[in-house]
Amino acid sequence: QVQLQESGGGLVQAGDSLRLSCGMSGRAYAVGWFRQAPGKDREFVGTFIWDSWVATYSDSVKGRFTISRHNVQTIAYLEMNRLKPEDTAVYYCAAADRRKIAAGTTSWEYDYWGQGTQVTVSS
Numbered sequence: 475q476v477q478l479q480e481s482g483g484g485l486v487q488a489g490d491s492l493r494l495s496c497g498m499s500g501r502a503y504a505v506g507w508f509r510q511a512p513g514k515d516r517e518f519v520g521t522f523i524w525d526s527w528v529a530t531y532s533d534s535v536k537g538r539f540t541i542s543r544h545n546v547q548t549i550a551y552l553e554m555n556r557l558k559p560e561d562t563a564v565y566y567c568a569a570a571d572r573r574k575i576a577a578g579t580t581s582w583e584y585d586y587w588g589q590g591t592q593v594t595v596s597s
Contacts, residue, residue: 483591496567504577509563
């Protein structure tokens with residue numbers, strides 16, 4: 475069992491930057507970031523393979539968002555630049571169990587979830 479806790483959300487203006495953190499109680503194969511806007515389905519944002527440092531992003535955030543990790547501690551980051559009002563959502567980090575060998579873009583591929591943190595981008 476891995477526990478996750480997001481932090482760093484808030485209210486920003488369009489064009490601003492924000493960095494979310496995801497603290498984990500243990501290692502994972504991959505860390506995914508998802509978001510859910512009011513009245514919409516949960517959406518894949520990106521995923522990060524822990525040991526290989528390989529990241530994959532959705533088209534909607536590619537080039538603006540970057541996922542990384544702490545060199546030593548089990549913390550993942552989501553750096554969000556050039557934020558847009560349509561980025562407004564609750565952002566979740568999720569972990570795929572470290573015994574897995576693959577994790578993709580769908581929420582069911584992730585075993586542990588944080589509670590989410592609100593990001594609001596005003597125009």
